[in-house]
Amino acid sequence: MYRTIKKSIFQEAKDKLIYFDWIFFSLILLLICVGLLTIHTVDSSSTNYLFKHFLRICFSLGLFFLVALVNIKFWYRFSYVFYLIIIALLIYVDFFGLSALGAKRWINFYFFNIQPSELMKVGVILALARYYQYIKIEEIDHVSKLIIPLFIILIPFFLVAKQPDLGTGIFILMVSIGMLWLAGLNLKIFVTGFFSLLVLAPFAISFMKPYQKQRILTFLNPENDPLGSGYHIIQSKIAIGSGGFFGKGFKQGTQSNLEFLPEKHTDFIFTVFAEQFGFFGSLMLILLFFAIILTILNISLKSQNNFSRLVCFGIGFNFFVYLAVNLGMVTGLIPVVGVPLPIISYGGTAMLTTMFALGIVMSAKIHKDHNL
16 A cells, blocks of 8 residues: 555656746756856855755755645645744744844754745745635725735734844835735825835834944945945945956956955855856846746746736746845945845755745646646
């Protein structure tokens, strides 16, 4: 009996691999290779970033396949549970989380640390997609139908902002707004909300932490404190500019090799890549990201149910916001908010969350003809 069950499971997995999007997976693998190559250039015997990053990739790829082969119906049914588990973890962080650099964002699980706010980026997408699965388009603008989505969005926003991690909180808001727009919410509501935020912005600044206010001032004029708060962005722009059109060559970046560039293996890893491979290499990398995003959106459009369509769109938009915020941050177009570059940046929870999300997209592709 055990052999029969085992054979049945393997046969089912084999049948599902027929519908596996190998082009999509190849694009992800190519991005992983770029990440490993870039991490290698900033690695040393004392840090051992490459080996740790490789182990995380192996684990994340295993998770990707596991999530992809599970029927999308399971993720639909599990959506609210997953969301509530992360809410519970965010509350736990507030009381018992690990503190670092003035923020309390991590939970220690002995062998590794996990950042629940990263998981919430996927949790809020699943919860909103589940809610709007059976909401009729003519009912979406009703006030009664907006109460639950607002709670789904604002509860994690305030919990994350309290850590404090305003950047991730705003990130969750941006992705959620994209989800509401795709669900069919009237444009007038967005316009009203936008102007309301503009009115409330001066009041919101008074609640910001000193370092958050400093980030805004640094964004407006980084040269005002070139050796302090403006150091990151100044060095980042120097490194990107010095790369020229074709770059300085593999492992030839002076800003990164001579330790001028802080956080070069995490949030500012694009700067390392741009210095070595120049404008041309950076353009190719951005096009690779857009190829993945467009593939996700294509899977979204071909989905047979509203849940899969909304989830795929949300994850694709999430991927785009990751890319846009990180590139804007390292080039000085927006304030530094601590958002990593997906798959490429060194970091456990961010890698795990990204591959988990991409696994759900693949699950939607494999099971696109299945009913919820």
